[in-house]
Amino acid sequence: MTDQFTPPPALGCRTSPVLKQRGQREVFCGLTGIIWLHRKIQDAFFLVVGSRTCAHLLQSAAGVMIFAEPRFGTAILEESDLAGLNDAHAELDRTVNELLARRPDIRQLFLVGSCPSEVIKLDLSRAAERLTQQFAPKVRVLEYSGSGIETTFTQGEDACLAAMVPVLPETDARELLVVGALPDVVEDQMLALLDGLGIGPVRVLPARSVDAEMGVGKNTVYALTQPFLTETHAALERRGARHLPAPFPFGDEGTTAWLAAIAREFGVSDEKFAEVTEAPRRRARAAIAQASEPLNGKSVFFFPDSQLEVPLARFLTRECGMSAVEVGMPYIHDAVHGPDLDLLPAGPQISEGQDVDIQLDRCRAARPDLTVCGLGLANPLEAEGLSTKWAIELVFTPVHFYEQAGDLASLFARPLRRKSILTPSTGVAAE
Amino acid sequence: MKLTVWTYEGPPHVGAMRVATGMEGLHYVLHAPQGDTYADLLFTMIERRDHRPPVTYTTFQARDLGSDTAGLFKKACQEAYDRFKPEAIIVGASCTAELIQDDPGGLAETMGLPVPVIPLELPSYQRKENFGADETFFQIVRHLAKPMDRTERVSCNIIGPTALGFRHRDDVQEITNLLYELGIEVNVTAPMGATPSDIARMGQAHFNVLLYPETGEQAARFCERTFDQPYTKVIPIGSGATRDFIEEVRALSGATAPIDDQSLRQTWWSRSVDSTYLTGKRVFIFGDGTHVMTAARIARDEMGFEVAGIGCYNREFARPVRSLAKDYGLEALITDDYLEVERAIEALQPEMILGTQMERHIGKRLGIPCAVISAPVHVQDFPARYSPQMGFEGANVIFDTWIHPLVMGLEEHLLHMFRDDFEFNDAAGPSHHGGHAPKPAVADSPSRPGLDPGPHGQPIEVPDQVRDGVIWLDTAERELKKIPFFVRGKARRNTESFAAEKGLNEISLDTLYEAKAHFAR
DSSP states (O other): OOTTSOOOOSSBSTTSOEEEEESOOOOOBGGGGHHHHHHHSTTEEEEEEEOHHHHHHHHHHTSSOOOSOOSEEEEEOOHHHHHOHHHHHHHHHHHHHHHHHHOTTOOEEEEEEOHHHHHTTOOHHHHHHHHHHHHTTTOEEEEEEOOTTTOBTTHHHHHHHHHHGGGSOBOOOOOEEEESOOOHHHHHHHHHHHHHTTOOOEEEESOSSTTSOOOBOTTOEEEESSTTOHHHHHHHHHTTOEEOOOOOSOHHHHHHHHHHHHHHHTTOOHHHHHHHHHHHHHHHHHHHHHHTGGGTTOEEEEOSOSSOHHHHHHHHHHHSOOEEEEEEESOOOHHHHHHHHHHSBSOSEEEEEEOHHHHHHHHHHHOOSEEEEOHHHHHHHHHTTOOEEEHHHHHHSOOOSGGGHHHHHHHHHHHHHHHHHHSGGGOOOOO | OEEESSOSSOOHHHHHHHHHHHSSSEEEEEEOBTTGGGHHHIIIIISOOSSOOSEEEOOBOHHHHTSOHHHHHHHHHHHHHHHHOOSEEEEEEOHHHHHHTOOHHHHHHTTTOSSOEEEOOOOTTTOOHHHHHHHHHHHHHHHHOOOOOOOSSOEEEEEOOOTTOSSHHHHHHHHHHHHHHTTOEEEEEESTTOOHHHHHTGGGSSEEEESOHHHHHHHHHHHHHHHOOOBOOOOOBSHHHHHHHHHHHHHHHOOOOOOOOTTOOHHHHHHSGGGGGGTTOEEEEEESHHHHHHHHHIIIIISOOEEEEEEESOGGGHHHHHHHHHHTTOOOEEOOOHHHHHHHHHHHOOSEEEEOHHHHHHHHHHTOOEEEOSOSOOGGGSOSSOOOSBHHHHHHHHHHHHHTTSOOHHHHHHHHHTTTOSSSSGGGOOTTSOSOSOOSOSSSOSSOTTEEEOTTSOEEEOOTTEETTEEEOHHHHHHHHTSOHHHHHHHHHHHHHHHHHTTOSEEOHHHHHHHHHHTOO
């Protein structure tokens, strides 16, 4: 099924030595995930129990302030809440009552733990249980941690989805569960592809509303669409479900390999698989070829940020002609990231964790053509003459599956095209 | 516990960052967990700074809490000194570190660093960003500034501008020029642009010009007490206030040099007949205390508006804002609850809002024009062009900024005359603003495909999903609706031109994506 690709490298990065450093990390905390999760799960409200810093982070993390009444807010801890924990629980109950009275459309409430709530050991699971009893069956109350002391950026989504797994009903049905929050248009494309392969019913976690029928059990098989869902992966295994390991569905190769793993599991014939994937694959290849032209022969350096780094490095090196200098990940999980690491040709420095000043030294020494990093580093690096791609855009933009493969390549190509327009002497081919 | 959707101010350590980032040669070691680095992007993205803020975060994690977070702090502090070699270091804790009580100040003191180390106590669960900036700058001045002989020529310090301030960059330039015209030298401008050694010589100035009480008042008072330097009380925003400020500076300095006010156009622009339509427009004013109080005077006395409501989000300024409101026959709204401000505006139904970026969004929702007069800042508040709020040029800038959101004189009348005109109506918005009012869309209305507004505003039926002789099949049409509205029109145009080029007369889901791939770049 995957015979049209460059053969896998003789030596991938799975066994490459990993550089682990510890120091200042220039990354968001897990609360940031709320920014896309609250749009995805349309009957949910995310209530952060935290400080003014948490509220300020949520407001600032999208790069600019976003408005309209959002389905998230912060219960800001005040001096009096820190004095006695019982009072804090009473205060939380009062805040939740106030909130649910104002937003009667809310069916799921997530209490989201933060650094301060965890340091004062405010037990949100107890609060969630108590509030669930109070508001059942109208509102389901769950809790997870988005704190910086526990989670990095996209791990917030992981913690949120992992919190939903234990409350899924038990089922014996042999069903496919696809896990990861995708933009609706991409999710629909994926479902159409699976439907074309004759696979169904397919369940998606997170569902758009609490009413979606979804169960899990020992006959469930699941595929992850996002490489940061390691806790959710563990929670599903605990429920007896079985993981279908595969590279992540970025680009032609990743999407095809991802679908192939599912197709194999459900006994789809090679002919059927080819018939369904042939047209979109051709389109994806054409779009990538066009969009990746400025990337060909260029080098890329990944700072650890979104946790998408390894699959994206695989896409850029194998489908866009780039070479990777360093691929940094906040953390590496062999079962989840292994298939992509196998395909990533050995050579780049694989690093886990961060000491940002030392990593910046490495980056400056390497002078990569493109640096993928967070918003705090992008402009300073641009000012030093390095082209950058903000990692957060990769999380907010539809980039999965065939029809977005060209867009994904253009996201990386745009900074280089822009530089070639503004400073034509850089030698990057203008279009 | 307080339920908050949007906040006007960040936590106090962000205020400290505004001071540190504004200065040079100073480093801030912040005891903070992973994630607090988000604050860097305020400076690198909103203000488009080309350097990282001079802040080292200790980045402790859950597993460190049981062991040695204090050791982690000392290590980070030493490494920050070794790498950046600052002239002075400020140390403090963010909200989480405050709870673990490691005492960064005490720890840093034991390290024997060869530069001054200034500890900050910023209570995260009580105070906010402006306090953080004000307190940090005060502590820096208190630790570093030394009594010195006055400069020979009359000089002053400019106090208060910080990184991420609302137009601070241009205000400083405007006021520096004004002082120069008066024959007064600026000894030190701080925090913005100052090094710790500059702070040390602040005592040389004859007096201080306090531009932003929110972030500089404690330091100004300290200098008054300690160095016997009086400071200015008038904030030179608006033409009247600028003239008062000049008089105040003359009184403090003895300067007599004349000021050339030829560049002040605002007063004539305001008097010219075209501005008649501004008369008595009801405005609601909200922001930080200083900008609100200056805006009220401009609104009433220099623009001829009626001030219909007034308030501020920083409680530190509740008293002066309340007393000013009384002069306007109003009761001030003192709150940092965005929803409360929204309710007040909804109830008052002003014709215009002079507010912050938050009120701009309230205005957008309620259909009320809004001009931004104060922080919290947004990337739009850092224009490439010179646009101060202070001094005579500031008065000009404010005139332009405030009338821009309004429907102008004659156009306003025409709207009243022809309010049922299908293209030219109140919902269409001022004609000098491009494309913000969605037309009764053909391409973008998900519920009514194929409905085109006819020449008389009446929708005329066209056969479903047929446009320009091309048929959109249902699946393709539905797919198109899933594309964000702001690119949907382009996607539709591209797909149709692709179909035309290929000689197709219907558009399927595949055509849509063939076109997408074709145009991919």
